Amino acid sequence: MGNNNRRTVKFVTLGCKLNFSETATIGELLAKHGIVPARDDETPTMCVVNTCSVTEMADKKGRQHIRSLVKKYPDALMVVTGCYAQLKSEEIAALPGVDIVLGSEQKLDIVDYVEKWLETGRQEEVVVTPHTRISKFSPSCERGDRTRYWLKVQDGCNYYCTYCTIPMARGRSRSGTIESLVAQARQVADEGGKEIVIAGVNIGDFGTDTGERFIDLIKAFDQVEGIERYRISSIEPDLLTDEIIEFCAGSRAFMPHFHIPLQCGNDEVLKLMHRHYDRALFAHKIDKIRQLMPDSFIGVDVMVGSRGETQERFDDSYHFIDSLEVEHLHVFPYSERPGTMALRIPHIVPQREKQRRVARMIALSDKKQRAFIERYVGTVRPVLMEQPHGQGPMHGFTDNYIKVNVPPCQALVNKVVDVKLLKINDDLSVDAEVVTA
Incomplete structure (x- = not known):
């Protein structure tokens, strides 16, 4: 791990917010043992990649990050964990430069494996617990x-x-x-x-x-x-x-902020997916939120191009989602995953058609989100201000999850302040001015 007495780590986190939370926890665990985050101008003695495996693209991104880090920091200890590491440990272990592969059960036991590797000076065997355990x-x-x-x-x-x-x-x-x-x-x-x-x-x-x-x-x-x-x-x-x-x-x-997975707005596809609801129940939940919290921001997960999603079923899904009073669609294409029951479902959607459907849904999402934000331009909302990064504006989110930008001011960090929303940007953030601090 080099001759540097300072032990440092570089993190790469892919996937869901839970992964980011667990990476932060891993960072705290390592810091307690003297392994601290590397500065931007510093060569790390250790790299940790916390992977996702929700799609084939997620696996591909994981491999790309691992290879890039190995190439850039060939002497660093390379640790890979997360869902991809749990599902395909041998595939990851075969990548040149990987030293330790930790499954889901061992993710937060990383210190033990790192210290053992440092003591023995040789590559640790792959450690993955079967999902049933x-x-x-x-x-x-x-x-x-x-x-x-x-x-x-x-x-x-x-x-x-x-x-x-x-x-x-x-x-x-x-x-x-x-x-x-x-x-x-x-x-x-x-x-x-x-x-x-x-x-x-x-x-x-x-x-x-x-x-x-x-x-x-x-x-x-x-x-x-x-x-x-x-x-x-x-x-x-x-x-x-x-x-x-x-x-x-x-x-x-x-x-007043919810994120609710829908995946598809067609009941036949929902049944093929083995989801636990139909679209009538979903619509009821949206109506209930709107009735009690009219200012709520509601995000929805939408998968397109799944097996069994014919053109007719996609169009039905699109029109149902269009009818919902929701603000944002997290859209992603269906990806074949080994070992899943979906592989038995007939009707495969071609890749180019998946991309077309994704683009259609994203355009719908942008239209809905912009219309929602426009309702609040000129109004005052409470915002928790985030730590600024670099020389640009600092940002935060309103109670109903509109991202706002204000001029940087260190005194505002981690404070809930009232801001007036002024102008929507192309990225759907809003320039704002602080009214009370």
Whole structure:
């Protein structure tokens, strides 16, 4: 690992917010053992790539990052973890320059494997736990270089949708306890944190292994003094109960902001996907939110080009989504994943047609999001200001998740201030001026 006495690490994180939270936790664990983040002008003694495997493109990006880091830092210890590492450990281990491959169960035990590697001076064998044995809940509550904290409350999934490898990559659903998670939220408040994003793989499934309920968790969170804002990162429509929506609408600190996976707006395709709802239920959830929280920002996951999505079914899905009062679509093309039941479904959508459908949905998303933001230009909203990076403006998000830019001012960092929204930019952020601080 070179002759530099200073032990440093460079991180690359791919995929979901949960991965970013866990990378921050890994960083904290390594820092306690004297391995600190490398400066921009410093050659790291160690690299950690936390991978995603939700699509074939995610796997490809993982390989590209690994190869790039190995080429740039040939003497650095190379550690690869995350979902791709869990699902295809041998494939990763075969890449030149990779030293340690950690599966989901071992991700937060990274210090033990790194120290052993340093002691023996030889490459560690691949360590991956089969998905049927992934049973440990590893807590994570970090902000990294952000102002907002990501608090992991749940991991794994029991749903086994036909297109998805998450249960194989992260195991069955498991959770922390309300007592332990509230203690972490209090610690965030003690550190001066103002906002917590509640993260997990299927957070509405919280407590299936502990006998507790998600509604009781968020009620307990709402009582933590010092935390001014909570956001629910993503929750399945069948698990987003009316009780949860009603509580958030009347709560002290839960923001008018939801992210709800739909995947497809056609009921026949939803059945092929083995989703746990139909579009009537989904539409009810949107209507319920709008009724109680009319200013809410609602994001929706949409997969296009899945097996069985004929042109007629796609058009039906598009028109249904167009009819929904939602603000943003996270659109991605279906990707064939080995070992999934979707491979048995007939009707394969050609790649070029997938790309056309993605473009159509993204255009719809941009139209919806711009129309939503335009409603608030000229109004005043509360914003939690983030740490500025570089010489550009600093930014933050309104309570209803509109990204705003203001001139940099260090005194505003991690403060909730009122800003007046002035002008929409091409990237759908909004230039704003601070009204009260």
